[in-house]
Amino acid sequence: MADVKELLKIIDEEKLQVDKDMVRLAFDFAQEAHQGKTRKNGEPYINHPFETAKTLARYHLDQDTIIAGLLHDVPEDTNKTLLDVRKEFGKDVANLVEGITKLGKLKYRGIERYLENLRKMFVAMASDIRVIFIKFADRLHNLKTLSALAPEKRERIARETLEIYAPIANRLGMWQLKGQLEDLSFKHLYPDEYRGLKEALEKNFSERSEVLKTMRASIQAKLKKEGMAVLEISGRTKDLWSLYQKLLKHNNEMRHVHDIIALRVVVPTVADCYRALGIIHSTWLPLPNRFKDYIAQPKPNGYQSLHTTIFCDRGKALEVQIKTPEMHQAAEYGIAAHWNYDERGSIKFDKTLDWVQELSKWREEANDSKEYLNSLKIDVFQDRIFVFTPKGDVIDLPENSTPVDFAYHIHTAIGDKASGARINNQMAALSTPLKSGDMVEIVIEKNRRGPNRDWLKFVKTRAARDKIKTKAPKGIWETITSLRAKG
Ligand code: MN
Numbered sequence: 001m002a003d004v005k006e007l008l009k010i011i012d013e014e015k016l017q018v019d020k021d022m023v024r025l026a027f028d029f030a031q032e033a034h035q036g037k038t039r040k041n042g043e044p045y046i047n048h049p050f051e052t053a054k055t056l057a058r059y060h061l062d063q064d065t066i067i068a069g070l071l072h073d074v075p076e077d078t079n080k081t082l083l084d085v086r087k088e089f090g091k092d093v094a095n096l097v098e099g100i101t102k103l104g105k106l107k108y109r110g111i112e113r114y115l116e117n118l119r120k121m122f123v124a125m126a127s128d129i130r131v132i133f134i135k136f137a138d139r140l141h142n143l144k145t146l147s148a149l150a151p152e153k154r155e156r157i158a159r160e161t162l163e164i165y166a167p168i169a170n171r172l173g174m175w176q177l178k179g180q181l182e183d184l185s186f187k188h189l190y191p192d193e194y195r196g197l198k199e200a201l202e203k204n205f206s207e208r209s210e211v212l213k214t215m216r217a218s219i220q221a222k223l224k225k226e227g228m229a230v231l232e233i234s235g236r237t238k239d240l241w242s243l244y245q246k247l248l249k250h251n252n253e254m255r256h257v258h259d260i261i262a263l264r265v266v267v268p269t270v271a272d273c274y275r276a277l278g279i280i281h282s283t284w285l286p287l288p289n290r291f292k293d294y295i296a297q298p299k300p301n302g303y304q305s306l307h308t309t310i311f312c313d314r315g316k317a318l319e320v321q322i323k324t325p326e327m328h329q330a331a332e333y334g335i336a337a338h339w340n341y342d343e344r345g346s347i348k349f350d351k352t353l354d355w356v357q358e359l360s361k362w363r364e365e366a367n368d369s370k371e372y373l374n375s376l377k378i379d380v381f382q383d384r385i386f387v388f389t390p391k392g393d394v395i396d397l398p399e400n401s402t403p404v405d406f407a408y409h410i411h412t413a414i415g416d417k418a419s420g421a422r423i424n425n426q427m428a429a430l431s432t433p434l435k436s437g438d439m440v441e442i443v444i445e446k447n448r449r450g451p452n453r454d455w456l457k458f459v460k461t462r463a464a465r466d467k468i469k470t471k472a473p474k475g476i477w478e479t480i481t482s483l484r485a486k487g
Contacts, residue, residue, distance in 0.1 A: 001047075002044065002046045004024055004027040007027065007050065007057060008020050008023065011023065011057055014057060014060055016057060016063075017062075018063040022067060023070070027053075029089075030050075033074050034073070037077065037078070041148035042148075048145075049071065049072055049073055051137075052070075052134065053069035055140055056069045056137050059133065059137075059174075059177070059336045060336065061130065064093050064130070065096065065130045067089055068093050068096035068100070068134055071085055071097050072100045072101070072134055072138060074097065075097060075101050082097060095127075096128060096130055099134075100131060102124065103120070103124060103131070118164070118359075122356055122360040126359075127360075129335070129356065132168065135165070136169060139157075139161060139165055139181065140181065142157060143157070143158070143161060143184035143185060143188075144184065146188055155189060157188075158184075158186075158189045159189060161182075162182060162189065162241075165181055166178050166181045166182050169181060172335040173330060173331075173334030173335055175331055175334065179239035179241070179242065180239075182240075182241035183241050186240055197244055198240065208260070208261050211261065211312060211318060212263065213235075214313065215312050215318055216233055219233065222279060223276055226279050228267060228272060228275065228276060229267065229272070230267060231266040231267060232265075233265050234263070234264050235264070236261070237260065237261055238259055238260050238262070258287070258290065258309050259307075261319070262318070262321055263318060263319070263320050263321070266323055266324070267322065267323075268324065270295060270324060273306050273322045276322050280310060280322075284310035284311060284312060285310065285311045286310050290319075294306065294307060295323075297436050298386050302386065302396070304323065304327045305331075306321070306323070307319060307320070335353070385436040385438075387406060387435075387437070387438045387439070387440050388438070389439075389440065397461065398461060400433045401459075401461060402431050402432060402433060402458050402460065403423070403434070403440055403442060404418060404430050404431075404455050404464055404468075405459050405463075405464045406421075406442070407421075407464075408467055409461065409464075414442055415464060415467060415468075416450050416471060417444045417445055417446065417448045418430060418442050418444065418445075418451075419443050419448060421441065421442055423439070424438055424439050430455065451471050451472045452472060453468065455468050456472075
């Protein structure tokens, strides 16, 4: 039975700045509203919003979000209305609940409706990114209680999670949550593969945990002896869905996967990360070609850490991940760890969330759905690269973006007047695909009249494409064809 004390305990443990009386009030309000209702599995309904709110508190979200989590199904499923919520808990909570209620009505009915639903989701996220956090927490609990539903419904929810919500969580850097969403969906979507993989892992479980335990102690002792502060050192097992994906790439051979288990070492600074790496490599032999410097070159989704695989006792290999507390925090909570408010109390829109705004602006037009699907693929489902301006600012772009995409991302005028590019101080064509870590400088031709229509052949971002289309003069044949088409 849901007991508000459990939620208040999490709030204390995570040291959240939250008015606990308000949380208690919201809990009572929700409990009363859902009184007598049960979920498909027979549990009292209140358990669901309660678990949703607990997840939000564990992700360090703010008071309004936690309260909205408690109330998120009230207008949809009870006699209480959105207006009642607004009267009791204010405009901000009511807006969040409204955002979630609207999303709740989205149902899959053909590709067109589906895309329209996705667009609605991005509109909700663009007006307040916290809506998607509540949706994630709601979905997480629904997945945990999925067994009570009919098979088709179960499959639809699991597939939608794997195809839509997990990639969005990934894009927002919430990898821990992404892993949970994927593994719960995996279990329902491919039950045989899931069970097989779990059994295969359990076979060598005790051996693996023994390796983790001894290596954890040895590495900690070694770093201490060298005078290093170790803030945290802990073992982790690879998430099942990502292990499954990796095995598919390696002919199902478990011995080719070197990161089934890993040790995570958290040290105070970036300099400490490299120092710890040096100490570890001089004590245990590293496997060739397994060292990755994701600090200097972050993964496409922004992940940072040093990864290496070392031989430990009896020839066993173990992956070691070395990071700072900030990198660790970012990996656990993603965007939820560092969003902030402006003076009016709405979420300040971070540059890194531009893609959400872009996707929310899509208008309903005939023939447009293909293009929307394309932008979705690029903005959400494709990997990203991180490149630098000459001043050292980080710009986040889809993979294979070119200097033209970069230029339009910086400013329309820079895109319009671009005549060439220097990548890492070398002259390069405007069509050159950029790589993570590149330093990009755009060469400007002041008198240039506008973009070149040929750029459409290689640009990757929607923003660049739209601007080139509206500004570049059409070729004579295109003009004639479009005049003819109009009659
Ligand atoms: Mn719900």
